[in-house]
Amino acid sequence: MRRRDQRLLMISAAGAVLVLAMTLTFMGLRESIVFFVAPSELAEKAQAGQRVRLGGLVVEGTVRRGEDGAMLFAVTDGAAQVEVRYDGILPDLFREGQGIVAEGSWQPGHAFEAERVLAKHDETYMPREVAEALKQRGEWKGDAPP
Amino acid sequence: MIAEIGAFATALTLALCLAQGALGLAASTRDSRMSALVAVSQAGAALSLLGFACLTWLFVVSDFSVAVVAANSHVDKPMVYKIAGTWGNHEGSMLMWCLVSAVFGAILASARGGQDAKLWSRAVGVQGFVTAGAIIYTLFLSNPFARLDPAPMQGSGLNPLLQDPALAAHPPMLYLGYVGLSIPFSLAIAALIEGRADQAWAKALRPWTLAAWTFLTIGIGLGSYWAYYELGWGGWWFWDPVENASFMPWLIAAALVHSAIVTERRGSLAGWTILLAIMGFGLALLGTFLVRSGVLTSVHAFAIDPRRGIAVLVLMFIALGVGFGLYAARAQKLAQPSGFAAVSRESMLVWNNYGLAVAAAVVLIGTLYPLLVEAAGGGLISVGPPFFNMTVVPLMGAVLLLLPLAPLLTWRIGDMRAAFTRLAPAAALAIATLIGALILSQWRVMPAIGLALGAWLIAGGLTYIWVRYRRGEGAGWAKFAALPLAVWSMSAAHIGAGVLTLGAIAETAFRMERAVILSPNESVEFADRRITLLEVGNVEGPNYSAARANFRVEQAGVVRPLSAERRFYPTSDMPTSEVGILPSMTGDLYIALGEAVREQPGAWSVRLYKNPLVQLIFWGMILMSLGGALSLWSLARRRGRNP
Numbered sequence: 197m198r199r200r201d202q203r204l205l206m207i208s209a210a211g212a213v214l215v216l217a218m219t220l221t222f223m224g225l226r227e228s229i230v231f232f233v234a235p236s237e238l239a240e241k242a243q244a245g246q247r248v249r250l251g252g253l254v255v256e257g258t259v260r261r262g263e264d265g266a267m268l269f270a271v272t273d274g275a276a277q278v279e280v281r282y283d284g285i286l287p288d289l290f291r292e293g294q295g296i297v298a299e300g301s302w303q304p305g306h307a308f309e310a311e312r313v314l315a316k317h318d319e320t321y322m323p324r325e326v327a328e329a330l331k332q333r334g335e336w337k338g339d340a341p342p
Numbered sequence: 343m344i345a346e347i348g349a350f351a352t353a354l355t356l357a358l359c360l361a362q363g364a365l366g367l368a369a370s371t372r373d374s375r376m377s378a379l380v381a382v383s384q385a386g387a388a389l390s391l392l393g394f395a396c397l398t399w400l401f402v403v404s405d406f407s408v409a410v411v412a413a414n415s416h417v418d419k420p421m422v423y424k425i426a427g428t429w430g431n432h433e434g435s436m437l438m439w440c441l442v443s444a445v446f447g448a449i450l451a452s453a454r455g456g457q458d459a460k461l462w463s464r465a466v467g468v469q470g471f472v473t474a475g476a477i478i479y480t481l482f483l484s485n486p487f488a489r490l491d492p493a494p495m496q497g498s499g500l501n502p503l504l505q506d507p508a509l510a511a512h513p514p515m516l517y518l519g520y521v522g523l524s525i526p527f528s529l530a531i532a533a534l535i536e537g538r539a540d541q542a543w544a545k546a547l548r549p550w551t552l553a554a555w556t557f558l559t560i561g562i563g564l565g566s567y568w569a570y571y572e573l574g575w576g577g578w579w580f581w582d583p584v585e586n587a588s589f590m591p592w593l594i595a596a597a598l599v600h601s602a603i604v605t606e607r608r609g610s611l612a613g614w615t616i617l618l619a620i621m622g623f624g625l626a627l628l629g630t631f632l633v634r635s636g637v638l639t640s641v642h643a644f645a646i647d648p649r650r651g652i653a654v655l656v657l658m659f660i661a662l663g664v665g666f667g668l669y670a671a672r673a674q675k676l677a678q679p680s681g682f683a684a685v686s687r688e689s690m691l692v693w694n695n696y697g698l699a700v701a702a703a704v705v706l707i708g709t710l711y712p713l714l715v716e717a718a719g720g721g722l723i724s725v726g727p728p729f730f731n732m733t734v735v736p737l738m739g740a741v742l743l744l745l746p747l748a749p750l751l752t753w754r755i756g757d758m759r760a761a762f763t764r765l766a767p768a769a770a771l772a773i774a775t776l777i778g779a780l781i782l783s784q785w786r787v788m789p790a791i792g793l794a795l796g797a798w799l800i801a802g803g804l805t806y807i808w809v810r811y812r813r814g815e816g817a818g819w820a821k822f823a824a825l826p827l828a829v830w831s832m833s834a835a836h837i838g839a840g841v842l843t844l845g846a847i848a849e850t851a852f853r854m855e856r857a858v859i860l861s862p863n864e865s866v867e868f869a870d871r872r873i874t875l876l877e878v879g880n881v882e883g884p885n886y887s888a889a890r891a892n893f894r895v896e897q898a899g900v901v902r903p904l905s906a907e908r909r910f911y912p913t914s915d916m917p918t919s920e921v922g923i924l925p926s927m928t929g930d931l932y933i934a935l936g937e938a939v940r941e942q943p944g945a946w947s948v949r950l951y952k953n954p955l956v957q958l959i960f961w962g963m964i965l966m967s968l969g970g971a972l973s974l975w976s977l978a979r980r981r982g983r984n985p
Contacts, residue, residue, distance in 0.1 A: 202684040232722035285936035
């Protein structure tokens, strides 16, 4: 092969890899984006079965264990409450009254089925999404940065 | 008093760094000016060490009149973690950033070696300005020496999750890596100013890149090991934005390690090496920005002061603006010598670089996409593991597939057929692994391909050692001993990548997990084991109290004890879990203790995991770091022989 042909070959192979990577990237972004919703927006913004992140405060007195061993609790943004079911160990910092994010999906007539529950490793933590939702509802009590 | 000395020493360091910057960029070749430059940089490093020592002292004696100490320490804390508390917070960690940058600058200044005087001087100067930028940020936006009036009687304690040996060492390692990348950046800027990047320049760049990459590997390894045994989720990598923030510079540093070899040995790819050096430091700054600004919802983001985030962003734009601007203006001037064929070691390394750079770009897109969408008013979204698994994993797979070929090809023009012949046994082993994994996993194609890739990498690394062994002189073991250190270091890093691949694929694809509720003396069958909860008792630690569950694990007649804890730290009103792990070569049994079940007195929720081959992940990272360290040693020895 002449040097020019070789260079052409390498450049086209590099181009092919780049196109492939970009296609994968855009497909991936389209398929694996997860939207954040507040409890009051769940029914209107998320279709049944669609994977979303539900963020809110855990309602006091609602955390209990179902008969099948899964945890049940309600989250609220001040305007609406959503019942969440999670089959697993809740994070160390999960507590009543605390802001959490549950990732999963809902089906009509059932509780929100969480596959992951996030609570951050910091005592003053409030998931940013939850803070935004609470601010919108005017429920934000504020914890101004020091 | 100590706090004021610390602040004063840090301010003096700033002045010295600015002097170092001006003196260095002036690039005088007069002996007196050059020794002044060395002296200034060394004095700067010493003063910055003094500043950091002052802050450490304040933590050691628990001086709560200093705001940072009051917010992050406590008298009851064990001494090791009081010291680790120095960098376990935003302000202290930024001071550590400055310290590392100043010390590295002094080392760069003191070890000129065979470098061109003007180029060296300019690099030291740029490094001076880098350190100065970091200090300005630290002193004005996150001053660790700020006082608190009135001083509280007691501090509020370190986040208990951080009270852990792996995590105490995690930030310093990452910072050594991040800041280590500032030296290749300074060298790249100097090369652009001078309009030349020769082989001596690449030779100066290599050890810094290697060191940065090795520290990043260790830092990421410690972080993922910590996540594995401390978070109690059984996982080790979550594609969390902050993990990505350290993974991107790691990818670029890995590319830079290889392209610098080409530039040093063959003189080619100089422009690309410079570009990588600029991008590597840019991504290190971006990583700092992502972690420190709190723009991303993540485990690590502790600074929520928007001014800080913006300031890091400004520093990043200055660095990247200067870097890319100079590159655009000067890249033409860089010599473009020896060419190479499509099949050659150079071309393989170009492909490796290309793959790593594209992977870094994809991680960058996935990490920043939520921010861009939000800024554009598209609502709050998150990009999770599925995205990265479907994009980065195949790209890295392609990079790793080519990896064993490169060392077996010669420079300039390689013989692909000869390389394939040598790799035939490795390929056979990989195919056998593929078939075996397909059958055992009941036709799960992707994990089987991944495992075969791991086997290919390990066998390929061993093949290279074998090829070099046969080519060596002497007989028997003497031939092994006579192999150059560089062969061992490269093979260790490459085999480590294979070991890591095996572990990562096996753990991700074949992990088993189950949540159960157990009362004392109740048993459960899990992963061919019979696990019995014996009892749950209370244990008192130095600054925590814990519930400890003792288990009995029975497998094929062998009985072993295992315990897991749930700790509660009263000072920060926060529980953490200490998981019980029964490690073995085939996989870990991993037990995390949940909470007491209210409805069923005496019963506890327990989560069981079987993590196959998970230890290989960490052994792979250890091997890769070892490869980096050996390679550094080999470079140092070579320099010792012909300085």
